[in-house]
Amino acid sequence: IQCIGVLTSGGDAPGMNAAIRAVTRTAIANGIIVKGIYRGYRGLITNEITSLETQSVSNIIQRGGTILKTARCDEFRTPEGRRQAHDVIVEHGIEALVVIGGDGSLHGARDFAQEHNFPIIGLPGTIDNDLSGTDLTIGYDTALNTIMECVDKIRDTASSHERLFFVEVMGRDAGFLALNGALATGSEAAIIPEISLEKDQLAEMIEQGFRKSKNSSIVLVAESEVTGGAMGVAERVKKEYPQFDVRVSILGHLQRGGSPSAQDRILATRMGEAAIEALLEGQRNVMVGLQNDELVLVPFAKAIKKDKPIDRHLLDVLRIVSR
Ligand code: ATP
Numbered sequence: 001i002q003c004i005g006v007l008t009s010g011g012d013a014p015g016m017n018a019a020i021r022a023v024t025r026t027a028i029a030n031g032i033i034v035k036g037i038y039r040g041y042r043g044l045i046t047n048e049i050t051s052l053e054t055q056s057v058s059n060i061i062q063r064g065g066t067i068l069k070t071a072r073c074d075e076f077r078t079p080e081g082r083r084q085a086h087d088v089i090v091e092h093g094i095e096a097l098v099v100i101g102g103d104g105s106l107h108g109a110r111d112f113a114q115e116h117n118f119p120i121i122g123l124p125g126t127i128d129n130d131l132s133g134t135d136l137t138i139g140y141d142t143a144l145n146t147i148m149e150c151v152d153k154i155r156d157t158a159s160s161h162e163r164l165f166f167v168e169v170m171g172r173d174a175g176f177l178a179l180n181g182a183l184a185t186g187s188e189a190a191i192i193p194e195i196s197l198e199k200d201q202l203a204e205m206i207e208q209g210f211r212k213s214k215n216s217s218i219v220l221v222a223e224s225e226v227t228g229g230a231m232g233v234a235e236r237v238k239k240e241y242p243q244f245d246v247r248v249s250i251l252g253h254l255q256r257g258g259s260p261s262a263q264d265r266i267l268a269t270r271m272g273e274a275a276i277e278a279l280l281e282g283q284r285n286v287m288v289g290l291q292n293d294e295l296v297l298v299p300f301a302k303a304i305k306k307d308k309p310i311d312r313h314l315l316d317v318l319r320i321v322s323r
Contacts, residue, residue: 013139022272
């Protein structure tokens with residue numbers, strides 16, 4: 001392989017820049033030319049491509065977001081759009097791609113790789129931690145730390161006013177941020193989609209004497225149609241328990257920003273290097289994952305399966321320690 005392309009796609013995540021840096025510098029160290037593709041798959045179709053040198057990725061390891069920008073691209077969901085992208089790739093002499101993104105991005109990568117017999121290595125870049133085959137995704141740890149800082153602040157006001165706060169965190173249809181965020185902040189409970197599908201978590205919480213012994217409470221709610229979001233949950237409580245002084249806080253996009261944590265920078269750097277090593281070994285159409293602190297290669301089909309289990313025991317732990 002003499003020339004590779006690298007892109008970031010889907011939602012941005014802190015640590016994507018550290019990954020771009022590691023991919024670029026490892027490739028250059030192996031005599032490979034690197035092309036940076038702007039705005040994810042859209043840049044492949046609109047031909048927004050530039051060469052990346054060692055200096056192009058200087059001073060970015062500490063920056064949130066992605067210097068290559070990111071976008072959602074509906075054309076890439078169609079075979080015709082992917083054919084256009086392939087034409088541009090061929091024009092630039094790009095022989096393999098490194099795609100940094102979430103499950104949608106890896107879906108696209110798998111389809112493109114199959115249709116055009118093209119080597120792609122994926123890196124899990126999403127704050128949601130919802131890719132299978134990897135214990136952690138790039139950006140998750142930083143987002144968790146941001147949630148922790150925010151909820152600590154909410155707790156100050158919640159306890160001063162003796163209020164019940166429902167704090168909505170991101171995660172798409174996964175509860176990793178909500179559950180581990182709740183553990184890290186000493187929150188009373190986490191309402192997560194994995195469980196909401198099976199039972200009414202709010203009703204159970206109240207039945208178990210929720211707020212009996214406390215004068216302020218914080219509950220983290222994962223954004224999702226299944227949970228109803230923090231607004232949906234709060235509305236129900238207000239109706240059924242008018243005595244509670246209920247407030248809602250939606251953390252929103254601030255969870256996506258900020259300088260990446262040490263853990264995310266190190267993870268992104270290790271994974272970026274591993275992506276190039278994998279390509280040099282002839283690997284293709286796999287995502288780099290982390291399992292028990294070892295880097296592994298996970299077939300795209302497994303990574304995007306949406307079956308990553310949440311540790312249910314942690315819900316019991318949360319219940320016990322927040323009494
Ligand atoms: P995050 O989880 O952080 O939101 P993501 O990678 O899942 O990131 P998506 O918006 O789902 O974000 O996907 C990014 C892009 O990947 C889409 O805009 C589209 O171009 C492509 N893509 C997503 N799903 C598919 C699919 N099923 N087939 C082909 N391409 C897809």
